[in-house]
Amino acid sequence: MALSTASIILLDIEGTVCSISFVKDVLFPYFLQELPAVLQLGFSTNAPSDLQKFIRAFPDNVRTSYNDLLAHIRDLTVADKKVPELKALQGYVWRKGYEAGNLKAPIYSDVYDAFSKWSNNSLAKKIFIYSSGSVPAQVLLFANTERGDLTTALQGYFDTVTAGPKTESSSYVKIADKILITGNETAKDILFLSDNIKEVVAAKQAGLESYIVDRPGNLPLTDEDRATHKVIKSFDELF
Numbered sequence: 001m002a003l004s005t006a007s008i009i010l011l012d013i014e015g016t017v018c019s020i021s022f023v024k025d026v027l028f029p030y031f032l033q034e035l036p037a038v039l040q041l042g043f044s045t046n047a048p049s050d051l052q053k054f055i056r057a058f059p060d061n062v063r064t065s066y067n068d069l070l071a072h073i074r075d076l077t078v079a080d081k082k083v084p085e086l087k088a089l090q091g092y093v094w095r096k097g098y099e100a101g102n103l104k105a106p107i108y109s110d111v112y113d114a115f116s117k118w119s120n121n122s123l124a125k126k127i128f129i130y131s132s133g134s135v136p137a138q139v140l141l142f143a144n145t146e147r148g149d150l151t152t153a154l155q156g157y158f159d160t161v162t163a164g165p166k167t168e169s170s171s172y173v174k175i176a177d178k179i180l181i182t183g184n185e186t187a188k189d190i191l192f193l194s195d196n197i198k199e200v201v202a203a204k205q206a207g208l209e210s211y212i213v214d215r216p217g218n219l220p221l222t223d224e225d226r227a228t229h230k231v232i233k234s235f236d237e238l239f
Contacts, residue, residue: 003230003238006125006191006209008179009118012166013131013138015195015218017111023133028077030103031093038093039070054092057085082132084161091137098144105145108215112145114235115153125239128179130158130192132166155179167198172206193232195219200229 014020041047042055043066055063062072076086097103118125129138135157142150156179164171176187187207194200194210195218203210211230214221221231232238 003232004191004209004211006189007185008126008128008190010128010130010175010179010190010192010203010208012192012194012196012199012213013129013133013141015215016193016213018105018107018141019215019217020195021217022106026103027090027094028080030097031090032074032077034093034097035073036070038089039066039073051092054085054089057088082160082165084134087132087134087137087159087161091134091140094137095140098140103144105141107145107147107150108235110234110236112147112150114238115150117239119153126155126179127153128156128158128175129154130163130166130171130175132160135159135162166194166196167202169202169205172203172208176206176208191238193235197221197225197229 011017014023038051039055042051047055055069058069058072063069073086073089076083077090094103115127118127129142131138133141138157138159139151142154158175158178160166160171163175172187172192176190179190180186188209190208192200192203192208192210193213194203195213195215197212200210200212211232212221212225214231214233225231
């Protein structure tokens with residue numbers, strides 16, 4: 001029996017479609033490694049216009065010098081701050097890394113199988129992404145997985161700029177308003193999957209169906225978490 005009858009799937013990324021360790025142990029270190037050279041270019045007279053735009057997005061008081069901005073961005077990254085200007089610059093750096101072939105996203109194997117199944121057979125699920133990473137960074141990740149480009153399986157992307165904070169129910173209301181196309185669809189037709197309990201709670205408050213994804217390396221769940229929410233270990237359990 002299917003666990004869910006939802007026709008629309010809304011997915012978190014970290015801890016849901018790929019491991020948290022990829023972001024923390026691969027993407028963040030790569031960003032910090034490349035950051036000094038990127039900022040040196042940004043402060044030069046030959047800076048590309050898009051890089052100049054990303055740098056100008058940071059507050060004036062931290063752009064007084066190369067060293068001040070470098071220290072500020074490092075602090076934001078280490079603290080994993082979800083600020084738009086940081087996410088935009090990270091997306092710029094990661095795009096360069098993906099284009100150079102230095103980065104490949106290790107998507108869970110059951111996610112590949114689910115995307116193929118949901119896209120090509122009678123299940124006909126529409127798949128959307130909602131992550132704190134910027135939309136351009138999301139597109140890059142799915143376009144550059146270890147098994148190729150998955151973007152053709154996806155109908156759209158949302159981040160904290162386009163939808164709002166992931167722990168607020170209003171963000172999921174906004175997403176539902178944008179992706180519910182027919183008059184017969186309701187918020188209950190959307191299944192949101194995340195490893196973050198606060199996000200799952202917010203999605204439920206907005207009327208969505210929502211499950212916790214319990215992957216290796218994710219934060220341990222309490223007995224109360226398991227009693228209160230549906231928990232899956234693999235997308236294979238869904239339909």
